[in-house]
Amino acid sequence: MKSARQIIIALGLAANASLAISNTGLADCGGLFLLHMSDKQFSAKSCSVRDSFTVNNFDVYGAFHHIAVQSRYSENWHMKSLSRLNIGSAGFTSHFKYVSLGVNVNTLPFVSSTLSFHREDSLFSASASIARGSVELGNIRWMPKQENDIINLISVDWETHVLYRALSAESKINNHYVSLSLTHVKTLPRNPDKEYYIRDSAGVLVLNGNYAHKFNHSRLDAGYTFADADITLYGIYHNENSRKRFLYMPLEATLHLLYAQWKQELLHTHLEYAHISGKLHSNPNRFFETLAPNRALPPSVLKGISFAFLQKVFRVDADLDAFAVIGGASYRRHFGHRYIFTPSAELDFFGASGKTEIDKDIETTILTSHQHYDEKILRRLKSIGSVLSLGGEIRKNGPVSIALQYGISQIIPFYIDYRDYNANENKDEASHDKPSNQSGSGNSGSQTSSTHSEDKKGTLEKNVPKLLFRNGFATHLGVSVQF
Numbered sequence: 425m426k427s428a429r430q431i432i433i434a435l436g437l438a439a440n441a442s443l444a445i446s447n448t449g450l451a452d453c454g455g456l457f458l459l460h461m462s463d464k465q466f467s468a469k470s471c472s473v474r475d476s477f478t479v480n481n482f483d484v485y486g487a488f489h490h491i492a493v494q495s496r497y498s499e500n501w502h503m504k505s506l507s508r509l510n511i512g513s514a515g516f517t518s519h520f521k522y523v524s525l526g527v528n529v530n531t532l533p534f535v536s537s538t539l540s541f542h543r544e545d546s547l548f549s550a551s552a553s554i555a556r557g558s559v560e561l562g563n564i565r566w567m568p569k570q571e572n573d574i575i576n577l578i579s580v581d582w583e584t585h586v587l588y589r590a591l592s593a594e595s596k597i598n599n600h601y602v603s604l605s606l607t608h609v610k611t612l613p614r615n616p617d618k619e620y621y622i623r624d625s626a627g628v629l630v631l632n633g634n635y636a637h638k639f640n641h642s643r644l645d646a647g648y649t650f651a652d653a654d655i656t657l658y659g660i661y662h663n664e665n666s667r668k669r670f671l672y673m674p675l676e677a678t679l680h681l682l683y684a685q686w687k688q689e690l691l692h693t694h695l696e697y698a699h700i701s702g703k704l705h706s707n708p709n710r711f712f713e714t715l716a717p718n719r720a721l722p723p724s725v726l727k728g729i730s731f732a733f734l735q736k737v738f739r740v741d742a743d744l745d746a747f748a749v750i751g752g753a754s755y756r757r758h759f760g761h762r763y764i765f766t767p768s769a770e771l772d773f774f775g776a777s778g779k780t781e782i783d784k785d786i787e788t789t790i791l792t793s794h795q796h797y798d799e800k801i802l803r804r805l806k807s808i809g810s811v812l813s814l815g816g817e818i819r820k821n822g823p824v825s826i827a828l829q830y831g832i833s834q835i836i837p838f839y840i841d842y843r844d845y846n847a848n849e850n851k852d853e854a855s856h857d858k859p860s861n862q863s864g865s866g867n868s869g870s871q872t873s874s875t876h877s878e879d880k881k882g883t884l885e886k887n888v889p890k891l892l893f894r895n896g897f898a899t900h901l902g903v904s905v906q907f
Contacts, residue, residue: 449475452829452902465496483517493562507562524551533557536588548595555588564622578720580659582622585612601636619662620720622671626655642688651679661720670719672712677702677744695751706739706785713737713787739785746778752811763820768831770813779804803844809837815900825906835896 453471469492476485489511496504515528517538526538534557542549561582592605607630613623634647659671683696706714716737752772759765782801787794815831 449473449905450902451904452900454900455898464498465494467495468493481519483519484514485516486512486514488512502567503564504567505562505564507560509560530557532559534559534586546596548593550593551591553588553590553592556586558583558585578620580620580622581616581618582624583614583616584624584626585614586610587612599638601634601638603632603634605632606630607632613658615660615662615667617662621660621662623658623660624655625658626653628653628655642686645683645685645687647683649679649681651677651681653677659715659720663722668719669711670716672707672714674705674707675702676705690757691753691755693751693753695749697747697749699747700744701746702742702744704740704742706741708739714740737787737789739787741783743781744778746776746805748774748776750774754813762822763818766817766819768813768815768817770811770815772811772813773809774811775808777806799846801844801846804842806839806841807837808839809835811835811896825904827902827904829900829902829904831900833898833900837896 451471451473453469455467455469470490472487472489474485474487476483478484489509491507491509491511493507494505496502509532511530511532513528513530515526517524517526521544522541524538524540524542526540528536534555536553536555538551538553540549540551561584564580564582566578566580587610588607589609590605590607592603594601594603607628609626609628609630611624611626613625615621615623628651630649630651632647632649634645636643636645653676655675655677657671657673657675658669661668661670678701680699681696682698683694685692685694704714718737750772751774752770754768754770756766756768780801780803782799782803784799784801786797786799788797789795811833813831813833815829817827817829819825819827
């Protein structure tokens, strides 16, 4: 009856003590601090508590997760984003002779269900999943570097509504395992009743294939993943019955990922290759500017400011192409019997290279003149380094098994070459004045501007390796209970 009482406390569910019951609980926390500078910052942390038990052919589980992601970037404006999620979830899986049915509900809110078919000998299985719900991706805030009374803050909420569908199949022949899966994620655009918000329309397709072979005392895994995403983001200002679009970003991205792993009881090795490419396209049509800051201002503010203030709009074309290779090994050893101490060490090496090309068209409208200024930027990054992780676990075996885990990780860079420069080097470009689209007047002014380029090697800081060593740190703490 002891196990039944513990289950009631953990999940609020009663079970007959005469049934076959097993229980597992786990709690862990972790933090990741990748970048902390005066003008750039990114950090993340998470904590979770999970508990599950099995009653005959039912698996029941519950969990609570806390996730926080914070970032900051400064150029002409300060941009901050913060996402905090507290997610509680519960679900069950019911196993029958040839069919299994699972349902999961969480507080995002998000509901998913999975139906799977399998042979009694596990030679072949297939499953289909469908899920629907909403996710608050966080809050984005823009603030000018120099505070003023005209505009000091734009706070935008981002909530996405997701429809998820997946198909998978798996086959086991002797010691060979093959699996295929196809996942499609679609977001459904919504207009919430808020002053500022981001509305998204996205379609993501993921194809995954895996192969594994089990040896006597080890296992080999290899796989390939392809992902294709087509995402459009809209920044909307809502005032009474009027909605104005101040942000329009159509994004396309593809990902190719190859991996191989070999696992033995004490030694694990892995090798991964990833290639990602992305594009941001501008739209020449009016009201489809990449960014139009003046449309994010209330009408009362627009009436009280100069005609020339914030009349700039931006159209941006951007291309990203990057790849990375990561490989390494981890080793763990067990000491003791009743109290088992398991230290572990992992050393990974990585090499990465990428470039971003940005073509920014800045348009300024002042009365009847329409000025264009074109800016081309090219950024390149090459990096080689390693990641060292140290950890340990202390476990007490018995009717109630308790384990405490702790680990730390540190990025150790060997070589970094970062360059940020203007692709229009040594070229002067003139701004061409055109009649304003809002005026029938033929009068126009003329101004000339030039762009100058300089090599900004190491613009992140003078000593980038020391910066990355200082910031590339992560830690993890976990507790598990089994009875």
